[in-house]
């Protein structure tokens with residue numbers, strides 16, 4: 134029979150942190166999991182709902198020597214949501230559907246699921262290469278558009294400059310001619 138204060142003395146649920154993950158689908162996702170698993174006391178697991186988590190085995194600093202919580206009345210919501218009836222200590226069923234303690238274990242799972250890491254890697258590199266080409270093409274198009282925008286302005290400036298030069302060249306001639314005409318009348 135379950136004791137009344139069982140939840141206050143065990144403290145097992147205060148010895149780790151879990152963070153939900155998206156189910157891995159591409160090379161980068163799996164690679165990220167490898168990175169987690171290369172670390173000490175870091176695990177990846179799938180729960181019974183098929184959800185993925187990373188678990189860090191690290192003791193909460195608020196756990197007292199007798200296993201009780203030092204900030205019980207102000208404990209975070211995630212601690213309040215953890216029901217003793219469903220916890221790993223009272224439940225005969227393990228919370229893990231699959232648990233990976235290292236990269237080899239994860240690779241073994243991938244093999245079982247026929248997930249080909251090399252193919253995912255090739256696909257990822259091909260996508261990256263394609264994205265790079267697309268960016269280069271976009272950049273070239275942008276450059277051409279910029280040149281196209283600048284050219285007419287330059288031409289216009291040149292034309293205006295030429296007109297101005299012509300006007301400046303002509304103006305004294307007209308004036309002198311006009312002066313001659315005026316003079317000849319007199």
Ligand code: SF4
Pocket residue numbers: 139140141142143144145146147215216217220221222223
């Ligand atoms: S919730 Fe479970 S694991 Fe956490 S202290 Fe209570 S009995 Fe222990």
Ligand code: SF4
Pocket residue numbers: 146147148193194195196197201202203204205208209212
């Ligand atoms: S705050 Fe308290 S209940 Fe929450 S993990 Fe830490 S010791 Fe446990």
